[in-house]
Amino acid sequence: PSHGRSGSYVPIPRRSTLGGDAMRARRSLTLVLALLVALGLPSLVAAAGPEYRIGTDDILAISVYDQKELEQVVTVRPDGKIYLQLIGEIEAAGLTVAELASRLTTQYGRTVRGAQVSVSVREVRSRPVFFPINVVRPGTIQLTQELTVLQALSAVGGAVPTADLESAYVLRGQTRMPVNLQAMLQKGDMSQNVKLQPGDTVVLPNADFVYVQGEVKTPGQVKYTKGLTVTTAIAGAGGFTPLASQRRVRIVRGDGPKKQILNVNVGDIMSDPDSRDVPLMPNDVITVGQRLF
Numbered sequence: 001p002s003h004g005r006s007g008s009y010v011p012i013p014r015r016s017t018l019g020g021d022a023m024r025a026r027r028s029l030t031l032v033l034a035l036l037v038a039l040g041l042p043s044l045v046a047a048a049g050p051e052y053r054i055g056t057d058d059i060l061a062i063s064v065y066d067q068k069e070l071e072q073v074v075t076v077r078p079d080g081k082i083y084l085q086l087i088g089e090i091e092a093a094g095l096t097v098a099e100l101a102s103r104l105t106t107q108y109g110r111t112v113r114g115a116q117v118s119v120s121v122r123e124v125r126s127r128p129v130f131f132p133i134n135v136v137r138p139g140t141i142q143l144t145q146e147l148t149v150l151q152a153l154s155a156v157g158g159a160v161p162t163a164d165l166e167s168a169y170v171l172r173g174q175t176r177m178p179v180n181l182q183a184m185l186q187k188g189d190m191s192q193n194v195k196l197q198p199g200d201t202v203v204l205p206n207a208d209f210v211y212v213q214g215e216v217k218t219p220g221q222v223k224y225t226k227g228l229t230v231t232t233a234i235a236g237a238g239g240f241t242p243l244a245s246q247r248r249v250r251i252v253r254g255d256g257p258k259k260q261i262l263n264v265n266v267g268d269i270m271s272d273p274d275s276r277d278v279p280l281m282p283n284d285v286i287t288v289g290q291r292l293f
Contacts (some may be wrong), residue, residue, distance in 0.1 A: 055126025
């Protein structure tokens with residue numbers, strides 16, 4: 001069928017539904033993150049377990065049984081040491097809570113008869129992972145256990161609607177590792193669901209958009225994803241109004257001397273199983289005309 005275009009395009013097969021891959025991936029991501037929250041993952045991130053090894057900037061609470069004057073809250077210095085009354089400097093970084101408590105019991109035992117020392121991690125600060133933008137709660141979480149990208153994303157509330165799930169990445173030093181969240185959830189490709197390390201930054205870029213106006217139910221921007229077509233974009237804008245002409249759809253691409261105008265008969269695309277849909281590009285403007293009476 002003819003699309004009556006004044007520009008050119010490369011056609012692709014029409015999708016069987018108008019929901020779009022992006023919408024399905026968004027729903028899948030929401031379900032996965034909700035399940036992780038239900039399993040109590042954020043609480044696991046907050047507390048240091050028995051295998052946790054103390055690091056620089058961690059805040060420790062030290063107490064000696066029946067010696068209230070020796071209770072201290074200290075921060076592990078950049079050199080890995082802490083300073084305590086009666087003992088002075090002692091190495092803390094790299095030890096578990098139990099190992100440090102054992103060493104301190106030995107040290108305090110030299111001046112305090114029958115010393116029993118307890119150590120707790122008041123606040124973990126040495127194993128940060130950063131989520132700077134496009135998540136519900138941007139900021140820093142601490143890795144007190146092994147976490148993947150999806151698990152950590154749950155701990156910060158998930159992605160916001162304007163995040164580009166396909167183009168997410170983990171920045172580790174000078175290395176940029178792609179983590180296509182949409183491929184993970186839509187295709188089950190967990191090869192990019194990397195295990196995070198302290199110091200990682202997880203970036204969800206801002207998504208590109210196309211703009212749908214005219215005779216659609218909810219005019220406005222629709223998030224661009226790879227493979228987005230004119231029919232899926234119109235569906236993302238709520239579909240046609242009763243006054244819409246499916247034959248009078250115009251796509252404006254670019255501006256200035258390079259501007260293209262494509263006139264598309266969406267009615268033919270939707271009614272003919274063998275017809276081919278029109279792929280979109282970021283910032284395309286789709287206008288749905290009104291029926292002529």
